[in-house]
Amino acid sequence: MTTKRLDDDRVEGLIAHLLRAGVLIAALVVIGGAVPYLSQSPRSHVNYRTFHSQPEYLKSVHGIIGTALSGDPRGIMQLGLLLLIATPIARVMFSAVAFAIEGDRMYVGFTLLVLAVLLYSLFGSFLIA
Amino acid sequence: MNVIEFTFLVWTGSLVAGFLGSLTGLGGGVVLVPLLTIFFHVDLRYAIGASLVSVIATSSGSAAAYVKEGFSNIRIGMFLEIATTIGALFGAYLTAKVPGKAIAIIFGIVLMYSAYVSRRTRPRTETEQPPDALATKLKMNGNFPDTSGIRTYNVYHVPAGFGVMWVAGALSGLLGIGSGALKVVAMDQAMKIPFKVSTTTSNFMIGVTAAASAGVYLSRGYIDPSLAMPVMVGVLIGSLMGTRVLVKTQTKRLRLVFSVVIVLLGVEMMFKGLTGGF
Numbered sequence: 561m562t563t564k565r566l567d568d569d570r571v572e573g574l575i576a577h578l579l580r581a582g583v584l585i586a587a588l589v590v591i592g593g594a595v596p597y598l599s600q601s602p603r604s605h606v607n608y609r610t611f612h613s614q615p616e617y618l619k620s621v622h623g624i625i626g627t628a629l630s631g632d633p634r635g636i637m638q639l640g641l642l643l644l645i646a647t648p649i650a651r652v653m654f655s656a657v658a659f660a661i662e663g664d665r666m667y668v669g670f671t672l673l674v675l676a677v678l679l680y681s682l683f684g685s686f687l688i689a
Numbered sequence: 690m691n692v693i694e695f696t697f698l699v700w701t702g703s704l705v706a707g708f709l710g711s712l713t714g715l716g717g718g719v720v721l722v723p724l725l726t727i728f729f730h731v732d733l734r735y736a737i738g739a740s741l742v743s744v745i746a747t748s749s750g751s752a753a754a755y756v757k758e759g760f761s762n763i764r765i766g767m768f769l770e771i772a773t774t775i776g777a778l779f780g781a782y783l784t785a786k787v788p789g790k791a792i793a794i795i796f797g798i799v800l801m802y803s804a805y806v807s808r809r810t811r812p813r814t815e816t817e818q819p820p821d822a823l824a825t826k827l828k829m830n831g832n833f834p835d836t837s838g839i840r841t842y843n844v845y846h847v848p849a850g851f852g853v854m855w856v857a858g859a860l861s862g863l864l865g866i867g868s869g870a871l872k873v874v875a876m877d878q879a880m881k882i883p884f885k886v887s888t889t890t891s892n893f894m895i896g897v898t899a900a901a902s903a904g905v906y907l908s909r910g911y912i913d914p915s916l917a918m919p920v921m922v923g924v925l926i927g928s929l930m931g932t933r934v935l936v937k938t939q940t941k942r943l944r945l946v947f948s949v950v951i952v953l954l955g956v957e958m959m960f961k962g963l964t965g966g967f
Contacts, residue, residue: 572763579749579896587746587925594696594918602693606915611732613910620908637914641742641921645903647749648896655767666827670768674897677774681781681904 571658578654582647586640593628593636600633621682649678692915699729700919703743707927709950710747710869711892712934719800719866721920723954726793726967731916733789733967737865738911741899743924744867748896750925750932760889762831765844765882769875770894772851773858773868774901780862781902785909787863789967796864797959803870804951821845824880833886842883850880862902867895870951 617623618638625642627635656671690698706720721743725736784792820830824844832841853875857868869891876887906912961967 569759572759572761575763583746583749583925587922590914590918590921593914594922597915597918598693598696603691606690606692606695608729608731608735608913608916611734614913615910618912618914619910634914637918638912641912641914641917642907644742644745644749644921645900645907648745648900651749652767652770652897655763664828667764667767670771674767674770674774677771677778678897678900678904681774681778681901682907683904 571655571662574658575651575654578651579647582650583644586644586647588640589643590637590640593633593638593640597633597637645682649675649682652678695729696915696919699725699916700923702728703920703923704927707743707747707924708931709927709946710867710924711928711931712946719870719951719954721924722796722865723957725916725920727957727961733792734784734911735913735916737784737792738906738913739865739917739920741861741865741903741906742912742917743920744861744865744899745896745903746921746925747928748867748892748894748899750928760833760885761893762829762882762886762890763893764827765829765831765876765880765886766890766894768827768829769851769854769872770897772854773861773872773894773898776855776858776860777862777898777901778858778905780859780864781905783859783863784906784911790962790965792864793958793962793967795860796866797955797957797962799860799864799866799868799871800951800955800958803874804948804955818843818845821847823847831886833883840883842886843881845881846879850875853879858898858901861895861898862905865902865906867892867899869895 613619617627618634621642624635624638628639629635652671652675656668656675659667659671702724703721706724709720721740722733722736725731725739726733731739787795820843824830824847827847829844829847830842831844832839834840853871857871857875860866860871861868869888872891872894873884873887876882876890877884882890903912
């Protein structure tokens, strides 16, 4: 029981590093897009009163990566946000591996179930949206 | 307002929201949606999208700090995430079907209910009950560092907690919040998990729950990068500041702050919803 607890603590420590790294990278990418975005047209007006859906290239994983690579500031910010969304997903993947190493099949199963829901939302949800 | 002014003000507001959200275990989003819609006149869908993204930042950013303290329970979190993620997907699906007015009213009800349950004193049955069979089978019982050394605890009423977690997930997806309050209710009140373990495990789960609806939001175009940018950066810095306070603050004072904030926001959102502000 003591060794299992120690393993859990180590896994939690690694997860902490993973989460921090993911958030930090995401924030840096977002800021990397924010600097050119704010300097491009700082005096122009903003209006979020009425909703009109984002353009296609800022809505899908594929589109966002392409837009960011073309150097578009809003695309780069959106890529940072996508990395942020990916951070908890990476954490769940990591947990699945950690439970597998511990030989805890029941929790590998639970974790994969959570992972499936997350991946469906990110890649397949346009089917229901 | 021009781009610079708007970005700076939203950033400042989000910083405060992140600080409060992290301090109370609410996860920022609950303060953000009223802030963006009421003070910045942002459309509810954009507000929900930006809020949800920031919820992921808050959760992941502060979870990193909590994990080191040894309070959160990874198995309880993972098991209950099955309920919250499926709920979140369902909630996000509903967002497009439910009118904004109704979302605002539901928002208000959720906030006020959370405040009510968190203030209700539950009889502290510290007398040792026999461990719950299902919780034991799911390896949920754990321990955490207390002032008097390592304290062990048992977990009870797993199905009830799982059910409440599904609702918490659905509300998270519908309202773009972390549903931290309801997650704490499920763990602290239903499953009898110690408050500190509940709040930290809840914070840990919020990011995964929010990621489940974020995909749906993204493909619907609710996430505007120009709005989400100051919100995310502000909330992240604020939440990291809030985390430093949590470990030192007494549970009692924490709950008081928690309740006052959510009641005020609940009243505000319900009023706006009922008077057609959305």
